[in-house]
Amino acid sequence: MWTDMYTLPETNPLRRGTDRIRKFRRYHRSPLYQVADALRHIDMETLETINPFTLAPWDERVQTDVGVQHEAQTEAGGYMQVAVSSSARNELVGSGVAIEKRPPRNRKLKHKALSTTLAARVEQNPFSAELAAMAHVLNTVTGLKGYTITLLTRNKAAVLTLRNPRQQSGQEFVCRIYKLIKRLQRNGNHVQFRWISTSEDNKLLGLAKEQARAATQEDALLQERAPRMKSTTLNLARSQAAPRDTLPAGVGKHAKRVDAALPGKHTRLLYDRLSWKEATVLAQLRTGMARLNGYLYRINAADTDQCACGQAKETVEHFLFRCRKWTTHRTDMLQHTDTHRGNLSFYLGGKSPSDNEKWAPHLDAVRASIRSAIATGRLEAT
Ligand SMILES: [Zn+2]
Structure with missing residues (x-):
């Protein structure tokens, strides 16, 4: 409940109430004070904001493809495949991206790869890293015109979330992705997402994974400042909060x-x-x-x-x-x-x-x- 309150939008009165709960009062303390105190080492102010709705009901959902595979269209326009991968190790979370691009009226493929060290593992998770990487890539290609852009990932949860976004952790990235897709669509681009199971070989995803692993090498430095994920913060706090097996001193x-x-x-x-x-x-x-x-x-x-x-x-x-x-x-x-x-x-x-x-x-x-x-x-x- 404490983390939920912090993920509320600033316009919510409960969200503003959190300041007052933290204030030190010796008597008539709010029961939430104890919760606030137990989580005092976590900077809650950096927690992501989660709105009741990600998209308006009438907003068109992205085209996703989970399971069935069909070959990328070879239309007159350009085509681009973006493989996204994430890695979590050495207490870091990072993402890797591999891009294959074929401009219109051009037979030669262009390749590009990049890796991003996103955040400490205590703030982000592989799921949020995938979404962050997708948003990042889409942001760099907004200048394209008339392309079919396919994003590939092995993270099924990320694809399912994009297809049906809810009031959930990682929402900020999803919102960003949707905004960028709208911009790309205005330029005549078509954006789609495809989940590829681990049993299926994919060269581009292999490259992306290499990049992701490079991002979480032991000496990797953080490159981005991303909001702290609620799900990760909550899991961490839960594992650290050992249940107290005694009554507090001075009580009972x-x-x-x-x-x-x-x-x-x-x-x-x-x-x-x-x-x-x-x-x-x-x-x-x-x-x-x-x-x-x-x-x-x-x-x-x-x-x-x-x-x-x-x-x-x-x-x-x-x-x-x-x-x-x-x-x-x-x-x-x-x-x-x-x-x-x-x-x-x-x-x-x-x-x-x-x-x-x-x-x-x-x-x-x-x-x-x-x-x-x-x-x-x-x-x-x-
Ligand atoms: Zn008596």
């Missing part, structure tokens, strides 16, 4: 004391089979945010933190195990153990620091605690 002091295994899958086991009422009671006892004076006083909802029995602060432990007012409600709870009496973790389905790896919540004991807590009526709104 009571909950951590109750359950050393937090967060964990066992909490679903605890809650899933409970009724709504039982679940609210268990949540109060496990988090400590309960309708007990100990907590109510903390949030200025009660005048004192003392229990009505007058003996102590009304904490979850006092309420569950010690308060004299509720002695009769504890008989059921006490039947579930001899060794864990007064153990908050045991009665609330948490892991004690002394428990070993084979620990599992004792569901019967948890249910007994919930039943007795409900029986007191103390945790319900009055």
Whole structure:
């Protein structure tokens, strides 16, 4: 979602909101702040922009040819074949192009090849490199007139994207390609794309591949400045974001004391089979945010933190195990153990620091605690 927001056009209010989310605030922080913080080492401002639509519905789509092969037309006009290839290695992404050109009324073929080191691998991918190379080549041939231009590639995704562009990564290159095609068409050129499978030999594509590999040699220098691809940025961020297996410091002091295994899958086991009422009671006892004076006083909802029995602060432990007012409600709870009496973790389905790896919540004991807590009526709104 964070990367999606950054790829929105500048006119979108959400896109402008990203500045404010990043601002440092100690309290009332947006949940997105954590996401922003996790991705702070990535320069999101250089991320590509992705519009809802690449083309208007009535814009003509390019002619692509996936699979079937037929010989290039030998018409009166000139003809040009452009093979495009990409390479990703040595943490670089580059592209190579090989051009075969036959001007009109001319039997001699002209050849040309070029290679471009596009970007670091963390910003671009082979797919975007192919599209960038196509846009680059088309830009250099806009002076042509009356040519049939065929672009060859082994990247099927690139060809399919050109045929049916969507709201997707690499869109800027696709837009550029379409604009250039329009210009070429005005000069009487015909542009088409052809995908060629790896099983099919193609000399021109072989040359392009050589050029692409030259672009990603170890000492290659970046030549172009291209927008960072969303898909690549997202994949990278995903692989780096190791899931945190602890609660942040200063969060859930009571909950951590109750359950050393937090967060964990066992909490679903605890809650899933409970009724709504039982679940609210268990949540109060496990988090400590309960309708007990100990907590109510903390949030200025009660005048004192003392229990009505007058003996102590009304904490979850006092309420569950010690308060004299509720002695009769504890008989059921006490039947579930001899060794864990007064153990908050045991009665609330948490892991004690002394428990070993084979620990599992004792569901019967948890249910007994919930039943007795409900029986007191103390945790319900009055
Ligand atoms: Zn009490």
